Amino acid sequence: MPTLFEKVRDRHVVTVRGDDVLLYVDRHLVHEVTSPQAFAGLSAAGRSVRRPGAMLAVPDHNVPTTPDRSVRIEDRGSREQIQALRENALGAGIALFDIDDPRQGIVHIIGPESGLVQPGITVVCGDSHTGTLGAFGAIAFGIGTSEVEHVLATQALWQKMPLQMRVVVTGTLRPFVTPKDVILAVIAEIGAAGGTGYALEFSGETLRRMSMEGRMTMCNMTIEAGARFGLIAPDEVTFAYLSGRPLAPPPSLWDAAVADWKTLPSDPDATWDREVALDASNLEPHVTWGTSPQDALPVGGVVPDPEKQEDPGERARMLRALEYMALSPGTRMTDIPVDKVFIGSCTNSRIEDLRAAAAVAKGRTVAPGVTALVVPGSGLVKRQAEEEGLDRVFLDAGFQWRLPGCSMCLGMNPDKLKPGERCASTSNRNFEGRQGPGGRTHLMSPAMAAAAAVSGRIADVREVAR
Amino acid sequence: MREKFLSLSTVGVPLDRVNVDTDAIIPARYLKTIKRTGLGEGLFFAWRYDMDGKERPDFPLNRPEFRGGEVLVAGENFGCGSSREHAVWALMDFGFRAVIAPSFSDIFHNNCLKNGMLPVTLPAAAVRSLIDALLAAPGGKIRVDLEGQTVTGPNGDIHAFGVASFAKTCLLEGLDEIALTLASAGELDRYERERKKATPWLFLDLPG
Ligand code: SF4
Numbered sequence: 001m002p003t004l005f006e007k008v009r010d011r012h013v014v015t016v017r018g019d020d021v022l023l024y025v026d027r028h029l030v031h032e033v034t035s036p037q038a039f040a041g042l043s044a045a046g047r048s049v050r051r052p053g054a055m056l057a058v059p060d061h062n063v064p065t066t067p068d069r070s071v072r073i074e075d076r077g078s079r080e081q082i083q084a085l086r087e088n089a090l091g092a093g094i095a096l097f098d099i100d101d102p103r104q105g106i107v108h109i110i111g112p113e114s115g116l117v118q119p120g121i122t123v124v125c126g127d128s129h130t131g132t133l134g135a136f137g138a139i140a141f142g143i144g145t146s147e148v149e150h151v152l153a154t155q156a157l158w159q160k161m162p163l164q165m166r167v168v169v170t171g172t173l174r175p176f177v178t179p180k181d182v183i184l185a186v187i188a189e190i191g192a193a194g195g196t197g198y199a200l201e202f203s204g205e206t207l208r209r210m211s212m213e214g215r216m217t218m219c220n221m222t223i224e225a226g227a228r229f230g231l232i233a234p235d236e237v238t239f240a241y242l243s244g245r246p247l248a249p250p251p252s253l254w255d256a257a258v259a260d261w262k263t264l265p266s267d268p269d270a271t272w273d274r275e276v277a278l279d280a281s282n283l284e285p286h287v288t289w290g291t292s293p294q295d296a297l298p299v300g301g302v303v304p305d306p307e308k309q310e311d312p313g314e315r316a317r318m319l320r321a322l323e324y325m326a327l328s329p330g331t332r333m334t335d336i337p338v339d340k341v342f343i344g345s346c347t348n349s350r351i352e353d354l355r356a357a358a359a360v361a362k363g364r365t366v367a368p369g370v371t372a373l374v375v376p377g378s379g380l381v382k383r384q385a386e387e388e389g390l391d392r393v394f395l396d397a398g399f400q401w402r403l404p405g406c407s408m409c410l411g412m413n414p415d416k417l418k419p420g421e422r423c424a425s426t427s428n429r430n431f432e433g434r435q436g437p438g439g440r441t442h443l444m445s446p447a448m449a450a451a452a453a454v455s456g457r458i459a460d461v462r463e464v465a466r
Numbered sequence: 467m468r469e470k471f472l473s474l475s476t477v478g479v480p481l482d483r484v485n486v487d488t489d490a491i492i493p494a495r496y497l498k499t500i501k502r503t504g505l506g507e508g509l510f511f512a513w514r515y516d517m518d519g520k521e522r523p524d525f526p527l528n529r530p531e532f533r534g535g536e537v538l539v540a541g542e543n544f545g546c547g548s549s550r551e552h553a554v555w556a557l558m559d560f561g562f563r564a565v566i567a568p569s570f571s572d573i574f575h576n577n578c579l580k581n582g583m584l585p586v587t588l589p590a591a592a593v594r595s596l597i598d599a600l601l602a603a604p605g606g607k608i609r610v611d612l613e614g615q616t617v618t619g620p621n622g623d624i625h626a627f628g629v630a631s632f633a634k635t636c637l638l639e640g641l642d643e644i645a646l647t648l649a650s651a652g653e654l655d656r657y658e659r660e661r662k663k664a665t666p667w668l669f670l671d672l673p674g
Contacts, residue, residue: 011664014657015650018632022650024657026668034550036500047644050654053671062498077498084500095672116672120665128549128573142573144551146580146643154647156654160630162572192485193543193569226546228572249667257667292485313541317484410548412494419517431489431547433512 003164003266004233005199008139012122020158023139026121028151030057030094031107032085033412034126038149039088049092050155056116057089058097060106064414065375065402070100078413092152105378105404108132108346112216113380115245119234119261124151128223129346129428135215136242137234137264139199142223162229163273165198166266169206171281176461178356179214180348180426180445182206182278183221184286184296190276192294195227198274201266202232206280212241213352220347221428224293233265287333287458288430288443290321295430297333299448299460305329324432325440326420333458336442340423341372341453342435343399343446345409348426349377353446354385357426358393360450360465366398367456373400373415375407399453411436424452469582470640471612474563477535478608478620479526480600484541488553488574491545497552505552506559527560531604537564539596539608544585545574554581564610566617568593579633582640586610586617592625612637 002010014022035057042049049055062078063069073079082099089096097103103110108129111117119137124130126148133140147157167186187194200222207215215232222230239258242248249257284298297304306318306329322328327336343349343357354376366372374394376382382404385391391401408415409427417423417439426449427434430441442458451461496508513525521528538557544567545553554577557565563583568590570578578585588596599620600606606620612634617625629637636643662669 011661015653019630020632022647022653024654024661027672033497037502037551040500045642045644056672061494075498080500081498118667121668126549128547142549144549144554144573144577144580146551147576150644150647153644154654155658156647158632158643158647192546193571196543196569196572223547226543226571247670247672250670253667257665260665313484316482320483410489410494412497429487429489429547431487433493434489437493437512438517 001267001269001271003270004137004201004231004264005139005164005229007264008120008122009161011120014156017158019160022156023122023159024156025124025151026054027116027123028055029107029111029123029125029130030055030085030089030148031061031125031127032059032081033061034145035088035148036081036084038126038145038152041149042152047153049094049152052093054155055094056097056111057085057094058104058107058110059085059099061406061410062413063099063405065405065407067403069403102379102383105381106346106349106406108220109349109377109381112136112212113378115242115248118242118248118257119238120264124157129220131222131228131230132216132220132346134229134231135212135219136238137231137261139229141228162199163197165195165200165227165274165276166272167200167202167276167278168204169202169278169280170204171206171279173206173280173283176447176465177283177285178445178447179210179217181283181286182280183218184288184293184443185283186278187221187225187293188296189278190225192224192292193226195222195225198227199229199231200225200227202230207232208235211352212237213350216350217347221293224428234261285445285448285461287448289325289327289333290318291324291430291432292321293428293430293443295321296443299333299458301333303327303329303331303333334460335457337422337457338370338424338442338452339421340417341370341449342408342423342425342427343373343449344375344377344407345427346377347428348446349375349381351381351384353426354381354390357446357450358390360447360461361397361399361454362393364397364454366453370453370456372398372453373402373408375402376404378404397454408435410434411439424449424458471563471582471584471637473609473611473613474536475607475609476537477532477605478596478600479532479535479538480597481526481538481540482597482601485543485546486540487547488545488550489547491553492550492556497550502555503559505556509556509560529604534561536561537566537608537610538562539566539593539600542568542590544570546571549573551577554578554583558583566593566596579637580643582637584610584612584637586627588617588625588627595619595623
């Protein structure tokens with residue numbers, strides 16, 4: 001009767017101490033921002049990396065997305081962090097997809113793409129969106145830098161057992177309604193802290209029909225509901241995605257691996273601490289109005305009125321959010337103009353996302369005064385998109401076509417909002433200042449972001465594409 | 467090496483906001499460092515300073531009555547969002563040693579403990595009363611006693627809190643957790659030998 005999470009956890013217990021288990025870590029992904037202090041701590045203590053062959057390093061947060069990046073990176077701090085990553089990885093014998101490697105990209109995109117993320121594994125990274133990788137039926141979670149150091153030294157982590165939540169999604173998604181809309185609706189339902197302390201498994205027929213790309217979008221944003229872990233049971237879709245990838249089990253071990261993976265799904269009589277059901281058949285494309293991912297509503301809606309909110313704490317929060325976003329209650333979401341459009345990030349920069357955005361962009365033009373960026377999640381996504389001619393579609397429509405990286409998701413590299421600018425973004429966080437100091441973020445799907453780009457305001461993609 | 471945490475009696479600093487995310491605690495542009503120190507400069511940057519870089523006089527950290535306070539009292543879901551441990555380093559660099567809130571994000575909570583900073587979870591009503599008391603009489607002191615697991619508010623109100631026993635020992639003694647784990651090296655070796663037989667595909671080295 002165990003859940004998927006419990007099955008994967010049980011096979012990774014090294015030893016137990018009270019409520020904590022020492023959980024073995026199969027794979028460890030490393031990026032330039034959260035690792036330098038960990039490597040420094042390790043060498044200060046005279047320790048070495050226990051299993052460098054289990055790790056993969058990549059620079060993504062700091063890297064500019066313009067072609068001049070291989071010549072020189074202007075910003076000194078970024079340059080130092082990227083150089084430190086290079087030296088630390090080479091010094092320890094850790095595989096590195098460096099800035100000019102065709103496989104470089106956002107850490108949560110390249111892990112699955114290479115085939116190293118597989119059902120039943122434990123995988124960590126010093127990054128809160130590591131839960132993305134749980135889409136393969138893995139225990140995948142974000143950790144802090146001290147924990148990164150701990151994993152470098154021991155290949156394990158002390159963990160408590162989280163509570164178990166199941167979110168069952170049913171119904172067929174209507175045209176232009178995407179996994180991003182489903183996860184925004186889930187977060188709006190359970191709240192930004194609703195998943196704190198939980199591992200959250202998504203199931204139901206809607207998930208079964210979803211591609212791996214869509215499943216990753218769902219699990220990517222579980223942290224936005226407070227849940228450190230998002231999981232989806234592996235199935236034929238998972239196996240087909242993995243088959244033939246460079247770091248997937250080789251042919252000699254493939255059948256044994258698949259047989260093992262088929263034992264992982266939660267038992268039918270598994271018990272859950274909380275269950276949530278969502279009928280997605282009437283779901284509409286969603287957008288956010290505020291400064292928390294839980295502030296999502298259907299695109300046909302209006303900016304909500306804090307005065308109608310009874311809870312004083314929530315009312316104060318909403319008032320602050322409206323002030324920051326410079327919006328007034330009752331404004332139709334589709335009347336909100338945008339300055340920038342960002343299609344990218346580990347939430348929505350895989351090939352399907354780019355195809356969906358290109359389908360809307362095709363034959364249309366970015367509205368005057370709007371700057372629109374398309375940033376593929378990895379060099380391999382970029383190459384595939386170019387083979388499919390998507391880059392031409394975007395360029396012809398007036399979008400910029402960039403090199404892979406985190407880009408405008410977080411305001412840490414040259415791609416950022418200026419104070420007061422408003423952005424339609426396919427990323428995952430609309431926090432104050434997330435995309436640059438004073439910037440204002442509206443989260444949405446790639447198709448919706450493309451619709452906003454060509455409309456110059458938030459728009460219902462179903463009307464734009466008609 | 468983590469710092470030891472014993473007890474505190476210090477000015478309480480109220481931050482009456484919910485969902486305080488780690489981007490607000492320390493914006494991304496301050497993360498471009500390979501050190502753990504000096505991050506206090508960027509702490510709550512967008513809330514402490516206006517667009518021209520002038521201090522916002524009404525933000526609690528800027529008010530003279532609250533300066534030097536070492537315990538922050540905030541709303542629910544404190545430390546949500548990005549896993550950046552820099553948020554804890556920034557709070558500590560600025561002088562904070564404890565945060566009291568009705569709830570914390572899981573990652574932030576862990577990050578605190580790894581650095582000798584104490585996250586204290588109290589019921590929402592207790593936190594509300596502490597914030598109200600601090601706002602009504604700024605400069606009021608809060609006492610945090612880890613050994614006895616209590617918080618004493620400025621009005622003498624006492625609130626008990628829970629803390630996992632291992633975390634408590636680590637905090638009180640400033641233990642090096644990696645050294646403790648490495649004491650289980652024999653078990654790690656044994657685990658790896660067994661798993662290598664069961665799932666050999668997970669022990670293929672990742673090629674660069
Ligand atoms: S794309 Fe954004 S959310 Fe994803 S890893 Fe990069 S900064 Fe984090």
